[in-house]
Amino acid sequence: MTITEVSKKYDMSQDTLRYYERIGLIPAVNRTKGGMRDYTEESCAWIELAKCMRSAGIPIEALIEYCALTQQGDETIIARKELLVEERTKLLEKMEDMKKTLERLNYKIDRYEKAEVTGVLSWDK
Amino acid sequence: MTITEVSKKYDMSQDTLRYYERIGLIPAVNRTKGGMRDYTEESCAWIELAKCMRSAGIPIEALIEYCALTQQGDETIIARKELLVEERTKLLEKMEDMKKTLERLNYKIDRYEKAEVTGVLSWDK
DNA sequence: CCTTGACTTAGAGCTAACTCCAGATGATAG
DNA sequence: CTATCATCTGGAGTTAGCTCTAAGTCAAGG
Numbered sequence: 001m002t003i004t005e006v007s008k009k010y011d012m013s014q015d016t017l018r019y020y021e022r023i024g025l026i027p028a029v030n031r032t033k034g035g036m037r038d039y040t041e042e043s044c045a046w047i048e049l050a051k052c053m054r055s056a057g058i059p060i061e062a063l064i065e066y067c068a069l070t071q072q073g074d075e076t077i078i079a080r081k082e083l084l085v086e087e088r089t090k091l092l093e094k095m096e097d098m099k100k101t102l103e104r105l106n107y108k109i110d111r112y113e114k115a116e117v118t119g120v121l122s123w124d125k
Numbered sequence: 126m127t128i129t130e131v132s133k134k135y136d137m138s139q140d141t142l143r144y145y146e147r148i149g150l151i152p153a154v155n156r157t158k159g160g161m162r163d164y165t166e167e168s169c170a171w172i173e174l175a176k177c178m179r180s181a182g183i184p185i186e187a188l189i190e191y192c193a194l195t196q197q198g199d200e201t202i203i204a205r206k207e208l209l210v211e212e213r214t215k216l217l218e219k220m221e222d223m224k225k226t227l228e229r230l231n232y233k234i235d236r237y238e239k240a241e242v243t244g245v246l247s248w249d250k
Numbered sequence: 251c252c253t254t255g256a257c258t259t260a261g262a263g264c265t266a267a268c269t270c271c272a273g274a275t276g277a278t279a280g
Numbered sequence: 281c282t283a284t285c286a287t288c289t290g291g292a293g294t295t296a297g298c299t300c301t302a303a304g305t306c307a308a309g310g
Contacts (some may be wrong), residue, residue, distance in 0.1 A: 112205060116206070
């Protein structure tokens, strides 16, 4: 697959795809004799993983390390697992913060909706 | 309250507190005759709101607008509500992404845990 | 009054994560 | 073969959100 195809498939810019490869967030992509990228199934799986992780805010640095560990073989399985567990912990914390903020937003929106009806803005604790 | 007290109370740097005020993310804080900040209850409530919203990733720009609208009085109530509704929508989308990533992480971690026991790393779909 | 430490401002610097650019090279249609 | 378009690389530029610095002012103890 060409970079244009992958770019469309995952809705990511070609610049981002090249950037992720350059910094080692995904392993090096196959090349044609001419030097053009030729993405395999596996490359695509990496791209998709990167996109998923990044969409949740997992930092690039952690993903680079994960990718590096993966390429070092089976003796890094425990390290990889620990890395993922750590990121999961941080993710859960972020989700907790967001849940609190969501409740706060719901409360405030509700207050504004009542104000639209009654004309009075209730006190915000 | 002095900036040091507020900084400790909300665990935010003094630089951040001054920055938020400067850019209009919170309304101007009261001053002593000498020009030092003297945070009131209301200032503190704004700080706390800012901290909460930022912890969930609500962009600074949206919060600046919200603060500006608030200072323009009751005729901006609808606009404020709409702003909050929009941010809530984005927040829910982000939470959805994070939920998917969390499931992905759980799956991968589980896979690594099984590998630790069996010595074989199962295939990753 | 003097020293010391907290506070002030304006503006520069920093980090993460892209995004863009220039100049060169590859691929393809006519 | 040539024109055109896609892709390549290295490196510069951008944005958000702080964070730090310098040079000066305020406040409190002795």
